[in-house]
Amino acid sequence: MGAAVDLQKVCKVYNKIPVVNDLSFTIEPGEIFGLLGPNGAGKSTTIRMLTTLTRPSSGEISVAGYDAVRQSLQVKNHIGVVLQQTSVDIDLSVWENMEFHGRLHHISNPQRQHRINQWLDYVGLTEKRDALVKTLSGGMKRRLQIARALLHQPDILFLDEPTVGLDPQTRRRLWEIILDLNKQGMTILLTTHYMEEVEYLCDRIGIMDGGKLISLGTLQQLRQQHGEGLVVKQKEESWEYKFFPNLEAANLYLEQQPDKTGLMVRPSNLEDIFVELTGHQLD
Numbered sequence: 001m002g003a004a005v006d007l008q009k010v011c012k013v014y015n016k017i018p019v020v021n022d023l024s025f026t027i028e029p030g031e032i033f034g035l036l037g038p039n040g041a042g043k044s045t046t047i048r049m050l051t052t053l054t055r056p057s058s059g060e061i062s063v064a065g066y067d068a069v070r071q072s073l074q075v076k077n078h079i080g081v082v083l084q085q086t087s088v089d090i091d092l093s094v095w096e097n098m099e100f101h102g103r104l105h106h107i108s109n110p111q112r113q114h115r116i117n118q119w120l121d122y123v124g125l126t127e128k129r130d131a132l133v134k135t136l137s138g139g140m141k142r143r144l145q146i147a148r149a150l151l152h153q154p155d156i157l158f159l160d161e162p163t164v165g166l167d168p169q170t171r172r173r174l175w176e177i178i179l180d181l182n183k184q185g186m187t188i189l190l191t192t193h194y195m196e197e198v199e200y201l202c203d204r205i206g207i208m209d210g211g212k213l214i215s216l217g218t219l220q221q222l223r224q225q226h227g228e229g230l231v232v233k234q235k236e237e238s239w240e241y242k243f244f245p246n247l248e249a250a251n252l253y254l255e256q257q258p259d260k261t262g263l264m265v266r267p268s269n270l271e272d273i274f275v276e277l278t279g280h281q282l283d
């Protein structure tokens with residue numbers, strides 16, 4: 001089987017401004033891939049192109065082996081999508097929302113009933129099946145979006161900032177659902193600006209800033225590339241970071257400093273790497 005997702009030199013231009021710029025990367029089947037970046041980095045635009053909601057200005061995108069522009073219908077049949085603004089109809093019940101999506105995908109009646117029951121049970125919404133969506137909490141709505149996205153049995157699930165605005169406990173619950181789906185074989189691409197989300201969930205991480213992919217790899221690879229040891233220097237209100245290949249090298253540097261005031265050695269983490277690469281913090 002080929003790549004689950006493949007982007008080659010993809011650009012998206014709005015009003016002559018490239019908001020996604022020369023983006024190339026591949027996601028293998030069975031991976032959880034995280035796109036990390038600050039607001040405006042181009043993550044949502046990338047997900048919108050991958051899910052055929054908007055066309056690239058240039059470049060090639062293949063999803064589940066199909067061309068995202070020329071074979072968008074086939075792509076849609078193989079993907080589940082949970083976007084930030086994904087519309088669940090708040091005036092319909094949980095069941096009706098699922099039913100509507102199942103009909104859109106031409107899932108036969110007995111199969112539809114079976115799968116709706118199965119996925120509502122999976123995300124813990126069986127008891128809410130007749131509740132109007134407007135009465136659900138944010139976390140429940142997100143779980144409904146996920147159940148709905150899974151109804152037509154996609155191979156790849158796209159999640160745009162799946163846990164934004166959710167409390168820590170609800171976030172954890174969604175993380176467990178995402179990990180479990182992946183264990184069942186689902187390929188997952190998610191965007192986020194939460195460091196701990198990528199650290200906990202993702203096999204590989206792509207860091208985006210200003211429409212560009214500025215780093216790509218496993219957390220371990222990113223740490224190795226940028227330096228696993230860190231010397232932090234506190235300077236009044238600010239902090240200065242100096243990367244070293246490993247902790248030993250960082251410690252050696254520290255020992256050699258005549259004045260060690262405000263200096264500290266620790267292992268680098270994703271946030272340090274992000275700040276080093278982009279020059280700014282995530283929220």
Ligand SMILES: Nc1ncnc2c1ncn2[C@@H]1O[C@H](COP(=O)(O)OP(=O)(O)OP(=O)(O)O)[C@@H](O)[C@H]1O
Binds near residue numbers: 015039040042045193
């Ligand atoms: N339809 C559009 N027309 C014009 N500009 C757009 C459009 N959609 C997005 N943009 C711009 O493209 C840039 C990237 O936006 P995008 O939503 O992809 O970033 P993001 O990384 O997902 O950020 P966020 O975390 O805020 O969603 C932003 O500057 C945004 O204003």
